[in-house]
């Protein structure tokens with residue numbers, strides 16, 4: 334369980350004593366209308382770059398306009414998000430060369446390789462292999478797995494997860510709770526910052542959380558990336574190798590991999606040259622396209638230059654492989670429900686004249702890698718230094734009213750204070766992520782804001798049904814994950830869909846936003862959190 338270390342108790346008092354907070358009731362009918370529309374077959378599953386995208390963004394834009402939101406991007410409600418579709422084909426083999434000879438790895442069985450660069454041909458020629466522990470650089474922990482090593486012309490070989498994972502000490506890194514530096518996305522980004530030729534992660538089932546075949550299937554075929562000018566230093570190639578091949582590589586350098594992993598978990602670790610080089614190739618088909626965020630806002634009456642930003646991703650998976658004759662992946666829960674609820678919140682906000690500005694960003698391409706929100710956070714339409722907080726909604730429970738509010742990232746920032754107070758008013762209790770080892774905090778759009786330093790919240794009822802209790806909620810979630818999640822069956826069904834939970838979470842989100850938008854409160858990251866506001 335995470336502990337909260339509030340760094341700004343005085344601010345708590347300020348918000349608690351502020352009596353000027355307007356109240357407003359969320360209208361269930363608004364949610365129903367938006368949800369039924371967006372989840373219908375006419376929207377073709379709302380995949381970026383399709384007819385479904387055109388319909389979806391036009392609908393949200395028109396509704397924003399009707400309710401009186403201002404366009405956030407000059408005269409436009411749209412923000413272009415340039416993406417590139419890369420279909421990579423690695424060479425049949427990748428080869429390690431050491432004084433002991435050649436070690437060949439087979440594509441798919443032993444290694445996967447891809448790129449985040451929009452380039453048609455990429456290769457590694459005799460790039461020196463260096464074992465860089467967990468690939469983590471964290472000055473706050475006095476930790477540097479690249480210490481003293483210039484990575485130009487070299488390939489980093491890296492372990493997955495955090496040094497604290499699987500250890501005895503819950504305070505060393507965060508023990509089994511995954512921090513961002515444990516995610517493969519971080520490891521890729523850090524290798525880019527180090528200017529390495531390439532980065533290769535060593536797969537290990539327990540630390541990764543999934544077996545090799547998941548790596549093999551998820552890193553083959555077509556992938557989307559943000560289309561941005563490649564930094565000359567970015568890694569050309571990124572990939573994974575299987576544990577048996579990693580062992581063989583270490584052996585050829587006269588090293589025992591188990592001992593090296595133990596060393597990598599100790600403070601003071603230094604990178605270890607593996608006395609070997611790597612040759613590899615990758616050919617890509619590259620296609621560029623543009624998808625759109627839809628963003629409207631209400632100007633604040635007294636602090637128009639301070640912003641509360643609501644997000645929900647409008648996109649889903651589109652039309653795909655049919656299941657029981659249905660090929661439209663409607664994404665009613667994921668995330669027509671969140672989009673509809675945030676739109677209903679926007680409509681309510683137009684009637685209360687908030688003191689600070691309130692921004693409603695319906696973001697694109699979440700399913701492919703949080704790209705719409707990442708693009709916004711890297712190219713904000715309103716300065717992030719003036720952004721008070723992000724409130725994100727992704728998948729609202731259709732099972733009914735709940736006793737719990739389960740908050741990802743609970744304990745990370747003083748946003749918890751408002752969340753707890755508002756939950757309490759609804760007679761609900763707040764609890765943290767029930768599966769913190771899985772890193773869910775890093776897997777929806779609020780994370781794009783957290784990463785850029787804006788305190789962000791993503792919370793909702795999920796584990797404790799008001800009338801039917803915890804066992805019922807657990808069974809409901811289990812069934813959803815097995816039968817509906819990312820399948821054509823994630824559809825709106827007026828017979829089974831219970832709006833009480835959406836209304837309850839929507840009202841909670843509205844109340845939190847009203848508090849933030851009508852006070853001088855600046856939520857801050859707690860000292861222990863891995864995020865910090867950027868100046």
Ligand SMILES: [Zn+2]
Nearest residue numbers: 667668727728
């Ligand atoms: Zn989602």
